[in-house]
Amino acid sequence: MNLENNLRTTTQWEIIENTFDPDQLVTTGSNFMIGNGYMGYRGTFEEWEAKDYVACIVTDTWDKAEGSQWSELCNVPNGLFTQLFVNDKLVTVFDGEITDYYRALDLRNGLNQRKMRWRSSEEDGVQLEVEKFASKTNHHVLAMRYSFTALQDGTYRLNTGIDGKVWSIKGEHFKSYTPFEEDSLLGLSLKTYEQDTEIAVVEGIAFLENTPEKSEITITDKGCFRELEFTLKKGETVTFQKVVSITHSNEVQHPIKLAKEEVSQGLQYGYDTLKKEHQQSWDSFWDRSDIQIQGNPEAQVLTRFNIYQAFIATPTHANLPIGARGLSCQVYQGAAFWDQETYNLPMYCYTHPEIAKNLVTYRFDTLPGAKRKAQNLGYYGAFYAWTSGKTGDELFPDYFFTDVLTGRKIRNHFNCWQIHISPDVVYGIWLYYEASLDWDFILKHGAEVLFEVAQFLVSRVHFKKDKDRFELIRLLGPDEYHENVDNDAYTNYLTKYALEKAIWAFDTMKEKEPNRLQEILNTVGIEEQARNDWSEIAELIYLPKPDPKTRVIEQFDGYFTLEDIRPDALRKRLIDPGEYWGWPNGIAVNTQVLKQADVIQLLALFDGFSDEVLTANYEYYEPRTEHGSSLSPSVHALVACKANHHEEAYRYFMEASTIDLYNASKKVMSGGSFLGGIHTAAAGGVWRIIIEGFAGFKVKTDGIAFDPAIPDAWEGISFKLFVKQCLLEISVYKDSFHVKSDRSNTDSITIDFRGQQVSLVPGAAVDF
Ligand code: IFM
Secondary structure (H helix, E strand, O other), X not given: OOHHHHHOOOOOOEEEEOOOOHHHHHHHHHHOOEEOOOEEEOOOOOOOOHHHOOOEEEOOOOEEOOOOOOEEOOEOOEOOOEEEEXXXXXXXXXXOEEEEEEEEEEOOOOEEEEEEEEEOOOOOEEEEEEEEEEOOOOOOEEEEEEEEEEOOOEEEEEEEEEEOOOOOOOOOOEEEEEEEEEOOEEEEEEEEOOOOOEEEEEEEEEEEEOOOOEEEEEEEOOEEEEEEEEEEOXXXXXXXXXXXXXXXOOOOOOHHHHHHHHHHHHHHHOHHHHHHHHHHHHHHHHHHHOEEEEOOHHHHHHHHHHHHHXXXXXXXXXXXXXXXXXOOOOHHHHOEOOHHHHHHHHHHHOOOHHHHHHHHHHHHHOHHHHHXXXXXXXXXXXXXXXXXXXXXXXXXXXXXXXXXXXXXXEEXXXXXXXXXXXXXXXXXXXXXXXXHOOHXXXXXXXXXXXXXXXXXXXXXXXXXOOOOEEEOOOEOOOOOOOOOEOOOHHHHHHHHHHHHHHHHHHHHHHHHOHHHHHHHHHHHOOOOOHHHHHHHHHHHEOOOOOOOOOOOOOOOOOHHHOEOOOHHHHHOOOOOOOOOOOOOOOOOOOEOOEOOOXXXXXXXXXXXXXXXXXXXXXXXXXXXEOOOOOOHHHHHHHHHHHOOOHHHHHHHHHHHHHOOOOOOOOOOEEOOEEOOOOOHHHHHHHHHHHHHHHOOEEXXXXXXXXXXXXXOOOOEEXXXXXXXXXXEEEEEEOOOEEEEEOOOOOOOEEEEEOOEEEEEOOOOEEEO
16 A cells, blocks of 8 residues: 555545555554544444454543543444455455455545455455445434445345444443344443443444345344345345444433434435535535645645544534544543644634634633642642543543563653643633634633633742742653753743733733623632732743853753753664653653754744744754654744745655654554554644744734745645634735635734735735
8 A cells, every 4th residue: 555656646635545455454544534523433444343443432431441540532332333245255355355445535525435346265256335424414423335246146144233342442441231123223322331421322224225135133242233135146236324323421311312313314314415414514614624735736635634634533512622632542532632722723713713612612611620630739720631531630640651671650740740731721712812802702711711720820830039030840841751840941931921811811801891800800719919929920930041142942951961962863772662762761861852842842832033043943952853742743844934944844744744644653553552543733733834834824913914935845825714703715826925805704804914014804805
């Protein structure tokens, strides 16, 4: 299989595979997946089982498996399970002769397709054609059309139903399985171990071409299946449609009842009608979200692939988090990290603010969990969870890695020292507010979060009397190789920023909504005096400044005194390739080698640093960064754009956008542990690189600005933005720039193009 080659032959809306490569099974299972933000169904084959990493991960089903300390989303039974036997031989990609093989993911329509011609060694054969989707109009529903044509006379047998023997990373989640058959539907009702969540999987089928001669239902302890038999003549085709509904008691009151109704209704509508509605919904998504890249088909498909993956990972039906691996597997527990605010939220803020609102509201909804975490650790206010599920309580365990040399567990402090997560949440709220001007959100939800985070920071800073400044000690920045550091540049700058936003909300409310301000102060349990604390700290917090000579900002106190070595040279010191590089004994700890660079992260998110500083820091940190995190390439691309390193920016764009599709740099298995799945932050980062990096888009208080630098390899980019309540169509070429304000807009917007400003009224356009 060579996806890179295949890509060049597509319509720029598909990824296609023409050869099945068993060594890529984990990766392609993720890459070809379908989903709708409620469920993620891996792009595996219908006949596959748990060992082949089949999964349907459903959001809002966090649960600790039997005997496990880890809360993760459940992988639910596979309602699309279908095995086809030709004269008793299983049709499978692992056996027999496969010709005309084709697997595709239609990104435009959210469809997974497979075609293949299969023959056994005895020349029995069949032509198979399958298409399936996770409905974008009813998030509980999966639909499939399954068709096969006999390549010679014979007996063809189907075993289709619900396979409850699922793959689960941390163990068994279901304490009970109740399979049933009712009104021609098959169902499986499950109860989870820890939360007692009821999950229902119901399926129904209808034949569209030919019907079985024999039909029997088999109920096993963990599944239910239909055994169907056909005697076919060469050239005869059997086609059936299958509708599955997956519901659970955290969302609906009567999961089984609803799932049965949805399947019956789906079958009545029929596959084609369901598909049409589903496609219309994708149309409206792409209408706002597509980025058209002229002159480079490969970059075009990569861009759409990443937008697609970021989107299907995002719950749009409720205020729930985006998991670091989306819904592609259980890795990272289906939980949100800081990735959500810094990598995924921007795309929604500027294209689908209603989705951005769900995400920022999720942080409001999880304030109680963040407050519990602060309290447990001896602070006040809101210390957001490093790994955040439904309630916002910390899901990250104290022990994550194992020292492969000693077999001992390593105590990491991701959960208690990575305090930048709270200001990152503020960053997200401000991003949303600046883009949407949704003051109502600030009043109802945002201000309370800002105040609680400010209070947490008040309780976390230290005043150094001799230096007359506030400092932050015992930190872990985004660069996870260096734990227990003081004054991490990213964290300190962000702390000041978060306090300033709390002050802004306080002052604006005091002027406009004093009663609401008082209510929030009462809820948080603080007096007006708190504002003075925030302001004093914001003024006196120590910000590591660029060195006067080199212009480089020190990542944390003492970083420059560490051994200066490059990642490749350092790697040679590994005794075992599986060793962890970070705290407390890893090879990077006493060196300047970084997992991901905190200063680069800072420069990527914030403006106000001079060109000299941008260039000096990019050139200093880039060679010292190992990119152990999939978050790293996109921020490097963003800063390379700002620092006018255009070739580097493009190189990092390619790295970020191909992390999953070309599977060049990330391991899918390590020490026997599954690490695969979609890198959702990298997918969101791709949007940021193109729009904020290459198109140079920026939101300002009084409008928006652009300072583009289109990659040499492209001719132009066209996209839409919805910002400050204005829908805009933008086209950027090497020598021209065009913005059109949609007729439906109600207000004008100021566009700044490299210092030239134009106020654009609804319906008007401007060329620069
Ligand atoms: O949040 C990231 C972190 O920055 C690096 N490790 C993976 C996490 C989840 O993506």
